Amino acid sequence: xxxxxxxxxxxxxxxxxxxxxxxxxxxxxxxxxxxxxxxxxxxxxxxxxxxxxxxxxxxxxxxxxxxxxxxxxxxxxxxxxxxxxxxxxxxxxxxxxxxxxxxxxxxxxxxxxxxxxxxxxxxxxxxxxxxxxxxxxxxxxxxxxxxxxxxxxxxxxxxxxxxxxxxxxxxxxxxxxxxxxxxxxxxxxxxxxxxxxxxxxxxxxxxxxxxxxxxxxxxxxxxxxxxxxxxxxxxxxxxxxxxxxxx
Ligand SMILES: [Zn+2]
Numbered sequence: 037x038x039x040x041x042x043x044x045x046x047x048x049x050x051x052x053x054x055x056x057x058x059x060x061x062x063x064x065x066x067x068x069x070x071x072x073x074x075x076x077x078x079x080x081x082x083x084x085x086x087x088x089x090x091x092x093x094x095x096x097x098x099x100x101x102x103x104x105x106x107x108x109x110x111x112x113x114x115x116x117x118x119x120x121x122x123x124x125x126x127x128x129x130x131x132x133x134x135x136x137x138x139x140x141x142x143x144x145x146x147x148x149x150x151x152x153x154x155x156x157x158x159x160x161x162x163x164x165x166x167x168x169x170x171x172x173x174x175x176x177x178x179x180x181x182x183x184x185x186x187x188x189x190x191x192x193x194x195x196x197x198x199x200x201x202x203x204x205x206x207x208x209x210x211x212x213x214x215x216x217x218x219x220x221x222x223x224x225x226x227x228x229x230x231x232x233x234x235x236x237x238x239x240x241x242x243x244x245x246x247x248x249x250x251x252x253x254x255x256x257x258x259x260x261x262x263x264x265x266x267x268x269x270x271x272x273x274x275x276x277x278x279x280x281x282x283x
Contacts, residue, residue, distance in 0.1 A: 037106035038209075042071035045055045046199075046229070049140060049247035058125045065120060066104075066111035067096075073129055074101040075136070076110045080160040081143055081246040086131040088112070090121060136247065138164040138277075144197055144248040145187070145255050145275050147233060152186045153178065156217035158270060162246070165260065167275045172217050174269045180260040183273065184280055187258055194253030195234045199240070201227045207243070210268045215242050 039059060046050055056069040067088070077083035083101030090096070097115040106109045114120070116229060121127060143162045149169050150157060159170040206211060207228050233239040249255060259280035264272040 038109040039068050040106075040108040041069060041110040043108075044071055044073050045109065046245070050250075053128065053130045055126060056130055058121045058123050058127065060123060062111065063105075063259055066102075066113050067121060068100075068104075068109070068111060069127070069129075072101075072110050072112070074098065074110065074112055074132055075247050076101045076103045076107075078103060078107065079244060079246050080146075081162045083141060084131045084136055086129065086260050088121070089128040089130070091126065094107055094119065096121065096127075098117050135164055137249075140247050140249045141255050141277075142167045142275065143246050144252065145258050147197075147231060147240060147242070147248065147253065148187050148190045148252060149183070149245070149273055149275060150215055150242070151190065152183055152214075153273065157215050159215050165277065169270045169275070170266060170270055172269055173271050178263065180280065183263075184259040187260070187275075190233075190239070191252050191255050191258065194251050195239055196251055197231065197233050197248050198250070200230045200232055200237070202230055203227065203232050213242055218274070 044054055051073045051200050054073045056071045058067060059070050060068040062068065074084040074086060075081065076100060085100065088096040088098060092210060096118045098112045099115040100113040102111050139162055146160055146167055146169050153171055156172040157169060158172050161168050203226060214270060228243050229245055230241045231244040233252065234239040257278055258275055259278065261274040261276040268274045
């Protein structure tokens with residue numbers, strides 16, 4: 037039976053360390069804990085890397101975090117040649133915060149892009165230095181410069197970013213919340229997590245299970261590196277950190 041890991045990052049994306057107990061080590065050496073601050077790869081956001089510290093001070097390097105049989109089962113994948121902990125052992129967890137914080141800023145930047153470009157999303161991938169969102173639009177009619185300027189307006193306004201839970205029924209009554217063309221949020225669990233931007237979600241709200249910074253100002257300076265044509269009705273926007281390079 038799949039284990040349900042308590043996902044501490046859902047309520048507080050800023051947790052850098054925590055303690056947890058080992059509940060299982062699977063036959064491939066993947067470590068399952070009662071609770072974790074490690075985000076598991078999903079929704080276009082890569083899983084966390086980091087360290088587990090044992091009672092004797094020795095460390096286990098974690099190279100990847102993935103989901104198991106269900107989305108609630110989180111598996112920590114050690115780097116090669118790491119010692120394996122015993123079931124019941126207490127570990128101190130530490131994520132690679134520098135990397136995660138970049139991913140949180142980038143993930144929030146992807147939400148801002150969907151505000152500036154309100155079209156059906158066909159794909160997205162968040163990375164530390166370059167993220168992409170694909171939209172189902174025949175002709176962008178946008179320039180990198182325009183989109184960058186509108187993204188930076190949202191960043192400078194420093195709007196709050198927060199989460200809120202709604203019921204399946206509330207989601208069904210507001211189909212416009214779902215911007216993804218092919219991926220539907222999981223229903224049937226009773227609660228759907230919305231990521232909201234602006235006072236009273238005035239700028240945006242959409243279902244998302246990822247980790248984000250708590251205000252648009254924290255995204256910092258970003259720009260559109262490229263708008264690529266991917267088929268007749270698909271445009272790929274690439275977001276990068278920093279000012280737009282001068283041509
Ligand atoms: Zn998100």
